[in-house]
Amino acid sequence: MALPVRKSSVEFPPNCPLTECMAMLRGAWAPNVIWYLSGGPRRFGELRHDIPRISARVLSARLRELESRGIVVRRLVDSSPPSAEYDLTELGRELIPAIKSLAAVGTKLKLRAVSC
Amino acid sequence: MALPVRKSSVEFPPNCPLTECMAMLRGAWAPNVIWYLSGGPRRFGELRHDIPRISARVLSARLRELESRGIVVRRLVDSSPPSAEYDLTELGRELIPAIKSLAAVGTKLKLRAVSC
DNA sequence: TTGAGTGGTAACCAACTGGATACCACATTT
DNA sequence: AAATGTGGTATCCAGTTGGTTACCACTCAA
Numbered sequence: 001m002a003l004p005v006r007k008s009s010v011e012f013p014p015n016c017p018l019t020e021c022m023a024m025l026r027g028a029w030a031p032n033v034i035w036y037l038s039g040g041p042r043r044f045g046e047l048r049h050d051i052p053r054i055s056a057r058v059l060s061a062r063l064r065e066l067e068s069r070g071i072v073v074r075r076l077v078d079s080s081p082p083s084a085e086y087d088l089t090e091l092g093r094e095l096i097p098a099i100k101s102l103a104a105v106g107t108k109l110k111l112r113a114v115s116c
Numbered sequence: 117m118a119l120p121v122r123k124s125s126v127e128f129p130p131n132c133p134l135t136e137c138m139a140m141l142r143g144a145w146a147p148n149v150i151w152y153l154s155g156g157p158r159r160f161g162e163l164r165h166d167i168p169r170i171s172a173r174v175l176s177a178r179l180r181e182l183e184s185r186g187i188v189v190r191r192l193v194d195s196s197p198p199s200a201e202y203d204l205t206e207l208g209r210e211l212i213p214a215i216k217s218l219a220a221v222g223t224k225l226k227l228r229a230v231s232c
Numbered sequence: 233t234t235g236a237g238t239g240g241t242a243a244c245c246a247a248c249t250g251g252a253t254a255c256c257a258c259a260t261t262t
Numbered sequence: 263a264a265a266t267g268t269g270g271t272a273t274c275c276a277g278t279t280g281g282t283t284a285c286c287a288c289t290c291a292a
Binding site: 002003005006008009010012013015016017018019020021022024025026031032035036038039040042043045046049050069070077079080081083091094095097098099101102103104105106107108109110112113116 | 118119121122124125126128129131132133134135136137138140141142147148151152154155156158159161162165166185186193195196197199207210211213214215217218219220221222223224225226228229232
Binding site: 118143171 | 238249250260
């Protein structure tokens, strides 16, 4: 006889907050941008330097997305020529421990990939 | 005068483990699948029931990816008709705290989205 | 006046992704 | 023999994504 379908032992709030958070992290380089901002405020050009393979187009898109979601703030710096500085918000900083955990798992994934 | 480019205060190991981990989580529904498996072993059909909007095609793809990375194990159940059960590996379980943190941030993202 | 350095944007395009639909093999139940 | 319930796969296709390239406005130094 076919097995009964068991009720799930875990629940998911409607309109899933995990999906919401992942929508923010799914874009290319998004976790990397957050990672580098975790070291303190960073200018556009500095981020391009931190993440050499990111294009200006994508970096710009990511920063605006993160800004619109309240993860990052943009601040104009009154230098010459004027410059823009990006920083994590308080909410953005709450992502750091999670991202560190993910990186830790990533390390083990790589080890496994080598040994198999 | 132009601002100097500051050295980043955070470093990234070469061939980034965070990127590695995100490659695994980026696929559609991947975090949700892991979330539901965190409640214990789950069959293909049960997962489809847990995540109603996922297609068989994508669920199948996600499970095989997660299996090939050592996050999930597939076990044949000797029932009739035969059934397949998926379970998190030990490494897979290490993702749970990170995913819970992400969901917590996701909740605050939604609150912010409503109030702004 | 020209050039470099700031922080971007616009247009184009190939590749990837995932949704929908149809379909399959197999084992039981009816 | 037919229907149902397992766990999928094959094919098609439209939408999204992000890389590339070119370009822009502005400020200051040479």
